[in-house]
Amino acid sequence: MNAIILAAGYATRLRPLSYIRPKVLLPICGHPLLDILLRSLSGSGFNHVHINTHHLSGQISSFLCQHDYALEVKTYHEEEILGTGGGIYRMIEEIPGTKTSVFIINGDILAGIDPLVVWQVHLKSRAAVTMVMIDLPEYNNVLVDRDFSIVGFGEKAKPLADKNPELRFLAFTGMHVVNKDIVLRYSPNKKFFSIIETYENAISAGEKVKAMFVPHITWQEVGSVEGYVEAHKRLMRNSEEFAPWLTNVSFPSIHSTAAIHRSAKLEESVCIGRNSKVDANTILKNVIIWDNVLVGKDIQLEDTIVCDNCTVQESMKNEILLPEM
Incomplete structure (x- = not known):
């Protein structure tokens, strides 16, 4: 069984975290996230x-070299980004078999x-293709009929929806299964394209x-800073x-290698990564701390993300702290 994880994008909505x-x-x-997937x-x-x-x-290459999974993982580096369609085409072309089906998920x-x-x-x-859909009004842009056959996508599908009240828009979750021959047969003849063009x-x-x-x-979605923060809150509230997507993963809010002073106070949603240290009389509220972070004494952090290898020397609210480059 073959699966594809799409991971080539710049993640612009996650900046500055994706820097x-x-x-x-x-x-x-x-x-x-790759470990979870x-x-x-x-x-x-x-x-x-x-x-x-x-x-x-x-x-990504270094991470995969340092971890061993009970499956074969192959990476395909794109010198130039190929889009979802171009990336899928390049990978699926190398998967053996003409009638093979492939599960695809956004990263x-x-x-x-x-x-x-x-x-x-x-x-x-x-x-030929199965796309997993939910009803989420802010993301609904895939038009389906009463039998859940897909008839169109985005703005181009709106005239069809206006003419037929039995059609409705749903939201694509980023999970789909496609038969290999469909990608090879219907993809446009260009390097960069969206997989939606193939499906159209x-x-x-x-x-x-x-x-x-x-x-x-x-x-x-974890593709924006807001979504990233919300994912933490939801997982710590009830993973x-x-x-069963996360059956094999546990979610402690504090990594076993982190050191938290007994006088520190953690309020609401707090996550502290590996080898990080929180010093005395510190108050953390709705804070995400990555790896190898030092939070000094008498610091108050609220609604803040602290990235790898940072030292926090002053109180902050609604901030993203990056390491000195």
Whole structure:
């Protein structure tokens, strides 16, 4: 079973955090997001994972060299970003077999659904493409009919929706399964393109492109600073809402190697990474601390993210602290 993790983007909505780490290595309650994704895919029975890289790709390569997973991981570095379609085409072209199906996930989401279930639904439906959908008004831009066949995407689909009240827009979760031959047959003849262009061509040719509508799953984007903060709050409040996707991952708010002075106060949502130290009389409220951070005495931090290798010497609120470069 093959899976693809899309990880090549610049993660502009995560800046300045993505200046320090690529988005798939941002720590989520102490676990790099890539670690969460690989553990989850392995637990669901996938044994081959393909990852495209570009921005800060060396960090991803180093991370994979330092960790051993119960699956084969192959990276594909893009000298120039190819878009979701170009990246998928390049990777899927090298996967053996002409009728192979591949599970694909964006490298910046968490979801409360087992990827194996998505895989099984796709195979049973005999669809060319299966896209996992939810109803989230701010993201709804995929048009489906009453049988959950996809008929269009984005602005181009609005005239169809205006003419037919039985059609509705849903939100794409960033998880989909596609048959290899569909990507090879219907992708445009150019290097950079969106996978949506491929799917539009497949729909025009009469292929079965389906929505798997899962109205009650938990879903969280981690591709923006706001989403990143919200993911921490939700996981520390109740990580089980993301099960079974996160079955093999535990989420302590304080890493076992962190040192917290007994007089320090931690309020509401606080996450402290590996080898970090919080000194005496410090108050932390809604704070995310990455690795190798020192928070000095008598400091108050609120609604703040402290990145790797920082020393905090003054109180802060609503800040992102980066290491000196």
